[in-house]
Amino acid sequence: MTEHAPILYMAPQTCARVSLTALEEIGEPFETRLIAFKAGEHRRPDYLAVNPAGKIPALDTGRGIVTQSGSILLYLARTHPDTKLLPLTGDPLGDAATVSTLFRLSSDLHPLVTRFVLPGMMLQSDEAAPQIRAKAEELLIQQLQPIAEQLAQQRWMLGPDWSIVDTYLAWIWFRITGAGFDAAAFPEIAEMTGRANDRAAAKRALEHEARAQQDLKQRGLAFTPPQVTTQKS
Numbered sequence: 001m002t003e004h005a006p007i008l009y010m011a012p013q014t015c016a017r018v019s020l021t022a023l024e025e026i027g028e029p030f031e032t033r034l035i036a037f038k039a040g041e042h043r044r045p046d047y048l049a050v051n052p053a054g055k056i057p058a059l060d061t062g063r064g065i066v067t068q069s070g071s072i073l074l075y076l077a078r079t080h081p082d083t084k085l086l087p088l089t090g091d092p093l094g095d096a097a098t099v100s101t102l103f104r105l106s107s108d109l110h111p112l113v114t115r116f117v118l119p120g121m122m123l124q125s126d127e128a129a130p131q132i133r134a135k136a137e138e139l140l141i142q143q144l145q146p147i148a149e150q151l152a153q154q155r156w157m158l159g160p161d162w163s164i165v166d167t168y169l170a171w172i173w174f175r176i177t178g179a180g181f182d183a184a185a186f187p188e189i190a191e192m193t194g195r196a197n198d199r200a201a202a203k204r205a206l207e208h209e210a211r212a213q214q215d216l217k218q219r220g221l222a223f224t225p226p227q228v229t230t231q232k233s
Contacts, residue, residue, distance in 0.1 A: 003062035003063055005029045005030050005031055006023065006030040006031070006059055006060065006062065007031045007032070007033055007060040008020060008023060008030060008031070008032045008033070008057055008058075008059055008060075009032075009035055009047070009051070009056050009057055009058040009059075009060075010032050010033070010035065010056055010057050010209075011034065011035050011036070011056055011212070011216075011223075012209040012210070012212045012213040013174075013175075013209065013213070014056060014057075015056075015057065015110065015168075015171060016056050016057035016069075017167075017171050017205060017206075017209060018164065018168045018171050019057045019059060019069060019076070020032070020057075020209065021164070021167045021199075021201055021202050021205040022072075022073055022076045022077075022085055023076070024201035024202070024204045024205045024208075025083055025085060025164070026076065026080045026083050026085075027083075027201075028080075032208065032212070034212050034215060035047065035056055036216060036219065036221040037221075037223055038216075038221040038223055039219075039221050042054045042055065042056065050065055051067045057069060058072075059072045059076075068106070069106050069110075069168070070103050070106040070107075073085065073086070073164050074086070074099065074102065076164075077164065084161070085163060085164040086098055086102065086158075086163050086164060086165070087158055087163060098163075101165050102164075102165050105165060105172065109140070109143050109144075109169075109172055110172065112140050112143065113172055113175050113176055115133065115136035116133055116140060116176055116179060116181065117175055117176065117178075117179040119132035119133040120132075137181065141185070144186055144189060145186075147169070147186075148186040148187075148189050149188075151188040151192050152188050155195075156192065157192075162195075162196065162199070166195075166196045167196050169189065169192065169193070170192070170193040170196040170197055170202075173189055173190065173193045174193070177190075
């Protein structure tokens with residue numbers, strides 16, 4: 001495979017924002033490819049050749065393709081250590097703890113985001129969607145509580161310095177609060193999200209995303225999640 005500038009396959013407002021921000025933090029040239037879900041572009045053979053799972057993000061590094069957000073972020077952190085995307089030191093135990101925090105977001109929290117924001121996505125009907133959303137909200141609260149307590153004691157998730165896991169949490173917060181999760185429930189996370197989004201690289205990523213969203217709107221392909229209310233007993 002011929003080496004070239006990295007190519008990130010993305011769509012606005014998705015978790016690809018985290019990888020996009022990481023690339024902006026690195027500050028080296030890269031390209032993006034916009035995937036329009038409403039047009040079924042994620043199921044087309046040319047994209048399935050990039051990622052057989054038909055999901056984003058995917059990163060064409062020029063030497064190979066990396067999929068899954070956690071793997072992309074770990075790859076970028078290891079290939080650009082000076083950027084300090086993750087505090088990897090080479091110590092097996094310390095690095096395992098860092099990667100564990102990253103995978104906690106991608107494996108524990110991220111699936112709950114999907115169930116809260118799009119509870120009917122895997123259902124034949126929407127009848128069970130409110131119950132799925134309510135359970136996801138309950139589990140989100142359980143998962144976010146210790147993170148909020150941690151952030152009450154330190155500025156960032158991994159200590160005094162920013163890392164890409166903070167951007168990942170900020171995206172999770174954006175998605176769930178945008179879908180009705182109580183933003184006042186965890187002020188520590190809200191405050192950290194504000195700090196993460198105030199970084200120059202984060203602002204550039206959001207600007208890039210806004211251009212992509214405008215492109216989709218002009219093509220009539222912008223995706224708006226359905227509104228689902230949580231049933232309260």
